[in-house]
Amino acid sequence: MRKWPQGPEPREAVRPSERESVQNDAIVADRCRASTCDRCPVTLRIIATLVALSCTTAHAEPVVEQRRTTRLLAITAGGLVYAASELLVKDELAPDRCRWCTPPGIDESVRNSLVWDRAGRAGLISNFTGYAALPAVSGALLVLASNDVSDARALRLVDDAIPIAEAVVYTQLLTQILKFSVGRQRPFARFATEPFTPANEDNLSFFSGHSSLVFSIAVSSGMVAHRRGYTLEPVIWATGLSLAAATAYLRIAADRHYLTDVLVGSAIGAAGGYLIPRLTGSLPGGISVVPSGNGAAIVGRF
Numbered sequence: 001m002r003k004w005p006q007g008p009e010p011r012e013a014v015r016p017s018e019r020e021s022v023q024n025d026a027i028v029a030d031r032c033r034a035s036t037c038d039r040c041p042v043t044l045r046i047i048a049t050l051v052a053l054s055c056t057t058a059h060a061e062p063v064v065e066q067r068r069t070t071r072l073l074a075i076t077a078g079g080l081v082y083a084a085s086e087l088l089v090k091d092e093l094a095p096d097r098c099r100w101c102t103p104p105g106i107d108e109s110v111r112n113s114l115v116w117d118r119a120g121r122a123g124l125i126s127n128f129t130g131y132a133a134l135p136a137v138s139g140a141l142l143v144l145a146s147n148d149v150s151d152a153r154a155l156r157l158v159d160d161a162i163p164i165a166e167a168v169v170y171t172q173l174l175t176q177i178l179k180f181s182v183g184r185q186r187p188f189a190r191f192a193t194e195p196f197t198p199a200n201e202d203n204l205s206f207f208s209g210h211s212s213l214v215f216s217i218a219v220s221s222g223m224v225a226h227r228r229g230y231t232l233e234p235v236i237w238a239t240g241l242s243l244a245a246a247t248a249y250l251r252i253a254a255d256r257h258y259l260t261d262v263l264v265g266s267a268i269g270a271a272g273g274y275l276i277p278r279l280t281g282s283l284p285g286g287i288s289v290v291p292s293g294n295g296a297a298i299v300g301r302f
Contacts (some may be wrong), residue, residue: 021078025034071162072283079167085176091178094200099183103190107258111187119188119255126250130210138164138221138236147232159284160224163277167220169215171272175212175265179204188255208257211265213271214244219273227284 085093103111116122142160149156184206189198218240225233248262257265277283 021301032129034093050159055139067281068158068162071280074164075162075169078173079165082172082176084171087113091200093180095180095203096200097184098185098203100206101185101190103187103258107260110259111191111252111255112221114249114252115255116185116253119253122250123254123256124130126210126247126254126256129243129250130214130247134214134217134240134247137243138217138240139233141236141239142221142224142230145225145228145232145236150180159282159292160228163224163282163284164217164220164273165282167273168274169214170276171212171216174210174268174272175207175209178207179209182206184261185259186256191255205257206261206264207268208248208251208261208265210251211244211248211257211262212269214247215241215266215269216273216276217269219270220277221273223274223277223283 022179029123068134095174124132136299139240143157146156183203186202186205189202222233223237248266251262252259
């Protein structure tokens with residue numbers, strides 16, 4: 001019987017293909033593992049960054065809200081104390097006679113040069129610039145400067161207003177304490193040429209409350225604009241300081257204060273506008289999230 005040559009067994013015939021398939025699968029798997037391992041650090045960094053940011057935001061938001069509420073309560077309490085000292089018990093707290101009656105020569109000389117013939121008109125104008133014009137203009141400029149903010153703009157405006165309010169309230173409280181303590185006679189009372197009814201308020205010349213008020217507003221508004229990086233920062237500084245200086249001058253023209261009164265009041269107000277928000281930590285930080293070499297980072301002024 002003729003024997004035909006036997007071919008390879010079926011298993012042997014497919015074995016090379018299986019080996020090749022296994023080898024190919026192994027190569028593909030190795031490549032996939034290598035590729036995955038290469039991507040793992042980046043992926044993990046991204047996930048870790050997102051989780052960290054989420055946790056930071058989740059923990060930071062209640063803290064920010066609590067601090068905002070605490071500051072608002074403190075401002076309200078201080079404002080009520082100031083209002084009571086100005087409207088309810090001012091006559092009781094003010095000295096009934098001057099403790100500092102005679103001004104130095106420079107004060108008298110400047111007073112004689114700058115006082116208006118119609119001093120009452122200068123007083124009205126100073127009330128308008130100090131109590132209405134400057135707060136309104138500074139507030140409007142800050143609102144306009146934040147016009148590009150779309151998310152939580154109302155909260156940003158509140159956070160912008162808090163350091164200004166702190167500077168104003170705490171500076172005015174210091175002003176009241178010193179005015180009641182020093183008891184300096186006002187120039188119109190010292191140099192009166194016509195009879196008038198004296199009052200305890202006539203002995204509250206040192207230092208100028210208008211001057212400390214306007215300069216605390218001007219400087220704190222400028223500091224907020226600077227921290228936020230507002231494009232209107234130069235306008236806010238220039239407008240605020242100009243109105244503040246005009247108000248201080250008008251207090252001399254109104255015969256309500258001497259030169260030293262407005263100089264010290266202006267210095268106290270400017271120092272309060274600069275230092276008080278820093279001491280309380282209420283200045284906005286301009287915090288933002290930016291990419292970094294390891295993922296993302298939170299940067300800003302804390």
